[in-house]
Structures are given as C-alpha cells and as structure tokens.
Amino acid sequence: xxxxxxxxxxxxxxxxxxxxxxxxxxxxxxxxxxxxxxxxxxxxxxxxxxxxxxxxxxxxxxxxxxxxxxxxxxxxxxxxxxxxxxxxxxxxxxxxxxxxxxxxxxxxxxxxxxxxxxxxxxxxxxxxxxxxxxxxxxxxxxxxxxxx
Amino acid sequence: xxxxxxxxxxxxxxxxxxxxxxxxxxxxxxxxxxxxxxxxxxxxxxxxxxxxxxxxxxxxxxxxxxxxxxxxxxxxxxxxxxxxxxxxxxxxxxxxxxxxxxxxxxxxxxxxxxxxxxxxxxxxxxxxxxxxxxxxxxxxxxxxxxxx
Numbered sequence: 001x002x003x004x005x006x007x008x009x010x011x012x013x014x015x016x017x018x019x020x021x022x023x024x025x026x027x028x029x030x031x032x033x034x035x036x037x038x039x040x041x042x043x044x045x046x047x048x049x050x051x052x053x054x055x056x057x058x059x060x061x062x063x064x065x066x067x068x069x070x071x072x073x074x075x076x077x078x079x080x081x082x083x084x085x086x087x088x089x090x091x092x093x094x095x096x097x098x099x100x101x102x103x104x105x106x107x108x109x110x111x112x113x114x115x116x117x118x119x120x121x122x123x124x125x126x127x128x129x130x131x132x133x134x135x136x137x138x139x140x141x142x143x144x145x146x147x148x
Numbered sequence: 149x150x151x152x153x154x155x156x157x158x159x160x161x162x163x164x165x166x167x168x169x170x171x172x173x174x175x176x177x178x179x180x181x182x183x184x185x186x187x188x189x190x191x192x193x194x195x196x197x198x199x200x201x202x203x204x205x206x207x208x209x210x211x212x213x214x215x216x217x218x219x220x221x222x223x224x225x226x227x228x229x230x231x232x233x234x235x236x237x238x239x240x241x242x243x244x245x246x247x248x249x250x251x252x253x254x255x256x257x258x259x260x261x262x263x264x265x266x267x268x269x270x271x272x273x274x275x276x277x278x279x280x281x282x283x284x285x286x287x288x289x290x291x292x293x294x295x296x
Contacts, residue, residue: 008156012293019294031185034192034200038290041185046294052182053221054202073201075221142186145160146167146194 002136011141014117014131015039019046021129024113028080030055032099035088038142039117043086051080055103057095069098074106082111089134090116093123100125150284159289162265162279163187167194169277172261176228178203180247183236186290187265191234199228203251205243217246222254230259237282238264241271248273 018039028051031040037054044052053075060068077083083103090096096114103112114127118134166187176199179188185202192200201223208216225231231251238244244262251260262275266282 008160016294033202034189034198037179037189037200037202038186041182041189042290042294044182045291050182050206051204052185053204054181054185056199056201056223058198073221073223075204142190143193146164146190 003139004136005139005144006141008141008145011038011117012042015042018115018117018129018131019043021131022084022113022115024082024128026082026084026113027051028053028077028083030075030077030083030085030103032057032085032087032095034142035140036086036116039086039088043084051078053077055099057099059095067092067094069095071099071102074102077107077110080110082113083107085112085114087114087116087127088140089118089120089138090114090123090125090127090130091120091134093125096123096127097125151287152284153287153292154289156289156293159186159265160190163190166263166265166277166279167191169279170232170261170263172230172276174230174232174261175199176201176225176231178223178225178231178233178251180205180233180235180243182290183288184234184264187234187236191232199226201225203247205247207243215240215242217243219247219250222250225255225258228258230261231255233260233262235262235264235275236288237266237268237286238262238271238273238275238278239268239282241273244271244275245273 115129119130263277267278
C-alpha cells in the first residue's frame, strides 16, 4: 500500500480545521491512547480545558478471527455532561465503537461525541467531525519523527 | 518575565536527546496531563510501547498559601515493574513529588523514574533525566500553535 508522511505542519493546520468544525459544547476531552494523545493535548490547550483524559485499548482477533477490543483505564469523568472523544484515525471503526459502548454503559447520563483527523469510508462508524479521508497508509509524525 | 517560543522542531530534537539519555529499562510510560501528553505519545511510539498512560493533577493553594496537588485518574499499571513518568517541565516540583507519592503508595512494588524536557534549578526535586534548564517562560508549541 502506498504510504504518505503526515508532518507536524499539516497536522497543525488540520487540527485548526477540526477545532472549527466542532459546533457543539463539551466539557471534557478523552483521547484514545496512543493515537489521539497529541491531538488531545493541543485541543485541550486551545479550548482552555484542563479536563483532558485518556483511555487505553487493546485490539486482538478472537478464535473466529473477529476483531475484539478491550477498553481499560476508563477515567473518572467527574461532573462532565458532554465529552469529546478523539482518535487520530477511524479505520475499521471497531475501537471507536467499543470505546463508545463501554463509556456509554459506565456513564449513561453523559453525551459522547467523536472527532478524528482521518476516517476511512469503509469504517463501521463515522466520527461526528473529521478532516480527511485516508486512502493510503499514514506515517504520522509522532510515529516516525524520533526514528529519523 | 521573558518568554520564549518552543517550536515543534526543537521539541523533536530535544526529545531525541532525552530518549538517548534514558539508560534504565521501563515497561510503561505515564504522563502527567496535559503537559507530558505529546512527549508520551512520541516516546511510546519510539520505544514501541503500547503501555502509555496518563494521570491528571490539579494544583491549588491552601489557606496557608502552600501549594497542594490533587492526583486523580491513576491508571491500572497491570504487570509493569518499572514506569517512566513524563512531564514537560519540572517547575516547583510540587506536582512531580505528589504524583510520585501517590503512585508509590498505590504501587509499592513498582519502580518509578522521571523525565522532563525542562527543569528549574529551584525545583524541590530533580527528574532522573532532563534536557534543558528553564530560565524563561516557555510558550510550548502545543499551547500556542492552534491559536495563531
């Protein structure tokens, strides 16, 4: 598959676009680690919001070759009414779906919204806001820059 | 106080230096949100480590004007034996000291190590590894880049 490098400068501009698209209020940010962490950091600063949390996931194939996702380290959302969930890319959508399931079950009174930089048309779920369709493998700067 | 802008390119080079300084093994990364999140993301990728967690803190002055720090959203460290704690800057040191206290109490069997990009000579604790002394107010790129 073709690969494309995604540099910091492009990320910064895309994140500005994403921030401007988000037209509903939220009072906490929750990123899916590791992919959403840098986004969450910059958006937390941009929205002057200290309630920036992370959640961990592990994806694995079960014996029937279905993708299963385990979600752990779910944060205490305190008094949050509306939470913005962030990930870098919505690929199959399995991770985002399971994160939404687990969080909605634990916090039925909280509204969850989702945003990503990239999405694939084939994903089983579309984020509420996103910036670009992913048509190639993306080498995000946070994945490759320290190795160069 | 003089301010200095800290761009992504400088961060990337400093983080390479920091990564090379860390000469003890660890099996999980824990960042102090929000400041350590971007570092944790890139270092998690660099060390090919999916165990990247975050913890939240709130600092406030008590009635005697002492700085108090509340630490919350402490992750499950699973089977980690040695954890690298990350923050962008060790300023007074109060946050890092309290994070170490809380984590060491909850996980007495785990070894905790600390690293930051910047430190102040006046801090009450020195990180195990760091890169630069902070002599001015630092406008980190993650704080200001989306606002420009």
